[in-house]
Amino acid sequence: MASHVLFRGSSFKESKNTRSSGAAGLRFRCVNALKISYKTMTGNYPNLLRVTKNERLRLGLAPVIAKHGLHELDIFSDSALIHLLETHPRDQLQAFTMGTDWENRHEWQPVDTAGASGVDLFNAVSKGHLWFNIFRVHLFHSPFRDLLNRLFSELTEANPDFHCFNQTGTLIVSSPKALVYYHADAQPNLLWHVRGSKRVWVYPAEDAELIDQELMEDIFASYIDEEVPYRREFDEKAIVFDLNPGEVISWPQNSPHRIRNVGGLNVSFSTIYETEPSSRRKLTYCANRLLRRTYHLPARSTKETGISARLKCLTYRGFRKLGLVPVPPRRAYITRLRINPEAAGGFEPIDDGPVLTEFSKKEFVLKKDRWGRLAAVAQAKPR
Incomplete structure (x- = not known):
């Protein structure tokens, strides 16, 4: 990790879940990561996950960068990308x-x-100031389904x-030159970087100075998005990484982070997953929110066991x-x-009002x- 770390805040401490040693510190077992033969996976490359023993035990639990081979896939x-868009x-x-x-x-x-072709979208994001989140690619594009299965199969093997x-x-x-503001994800994820270069600031999880408990409850219960207030003094507690193609970065669940692109069109594959501990944490925070705010019961403990x-x-x-x-x-x-795609930033104002x-x-x-x-009015969901 040291070769990628640009700056380590003096106050950074690993999540309490990372302090166990060896395999005992990672009590996870993949349930639906099937053992798929290489013939059904994307490409005929050797393992896409290229990690050391120390990295594989810490991946998903600590701020760590490891190697992968996704950038070798067509x-x-x-x-x-144009076809997918x-x-x-x-x-x-x-x-x-x-x-x-x-x-x-x-x-x-x-x-x-609306009205933009795949070429329009690609040209706009390549030259503009945009960020595209393309959700559930594994459900609509079989190569990404195979890739997702392959990655989690290899994580299980490792x-x-x-x-x-x-x-x-x-x-x-x-x-x-796009950026993503300071935020915290509800569930664990791994960010597999494929194209371009990024700088990533990772902050300690479960630090009340960085994100308060009530905001984390709202994120878990889906009452707010992941963005939370940021102050520059938070950076004293951050570890800063440069992320390049062929590298995957992880951090502890709920670690706040922010990202700035520093060169080239950036492409990353974000894999979100749940574990028994992560689901238990979500239940704990959602229960606290419900019992305290709806039923006015004194529920603030975040103890998960x-x-x-x-x-x-x-x-x-x-x-x-x-x-x-x-x-x-x-x-x-x-x-x-x-x-x-022809406008500065890759977008233009809509003259005839909001849409x-x-x-x-x-x-x-x-x-x-x-x-x-x-005003936006929700349509009734079909029964």
């Missing part, structure tokens, strides 16, 4: 632009992709105690089964910007209220 070529469902593709001030996350704005489920794949394509923690999680599961857990509101993405992005059109419609203001 599914990440220009032509392959052309054919991927637009309600599974989010486009955003952003500013340059890390503390002004409100400059993170959605951009509509460490038989790796135990995970609900694996999903998101392809991230972003402009040469023991009788009281187990009872709290069982209570939450029971309430959810009985329909007593409020459903978070769905979020509509409304914008005044649309893709234009719903393609990402939101399946779930919402825009309607005027009695004062003539446009």
Whole structure:
């Protein structure tokens, strides 16, 4: 890891889950990572995961960079990306632009992709100031399904105690100088970098100075997105990495992080997964939120093991089964910007008012209220 670390904050401590030694510190076992023959996987390369013994035991638990071979696959070529952008469902593709001030996350704005071809999208992101999240690529494109299965199969082979489920794949394509604001993910993920170069700031997990408990509860319960307030003094606790093609980075669950692209069109494959400990943490935080905010019970402990923690999680599961857990509101993405590969930044303003992005059109419609203001109204889900 040392060869990639640019700066290590003096206050950084590994998550409590990383302090166990050897395989005993990683009580995971892959459930649906099937042992697939190489003939059914993407390409005929040797192992895509190229890690040392120390890296494979820490991958997913600590800030660590390891090697992989995804950048050798042709599914990440220009032509392959254009085809994917052309054919991927637009309600599974989010486009955003952003500013340059890390503390002004409100400059993170959605951009509509309506009417843009795959070539338009590729040219816009290649030359502009955009960030594309292409969700669930493994469900719509068989090479990415095979790749996802292969990666988790190799993770299991590298460490038989790796135990995970609900694996999903998101392809991230972003402009040469794009950035992602300070945020924390709910579930563990591995970021497999394929093209371009990034700088990544990783901060300690479970540090109340960096992200407070109530915000983390809201993230777990899907009441807010992952972005959280950032202050520059947080950087004293960060480890800073440079990430290049052929490298995968991991960090402990819920570690806040931020990312800036530093060169070239950037392409990464983000694999999100759950583990028994990560699901238990989610239940703990969701239970605390429900019991304290809805039923006004004194529930603040984030302890994830023991009788009281187990009872709290069982209570939450029971309430959810009985329909007593409020459903978070769905979020509509409304914008005044649309893709234009010829415009500066890869987008242009929409002159005739705000529109719903393609990402939101399946779930919402825009309607005027009695004062003539446009508002997004959720469409009833089919039974």
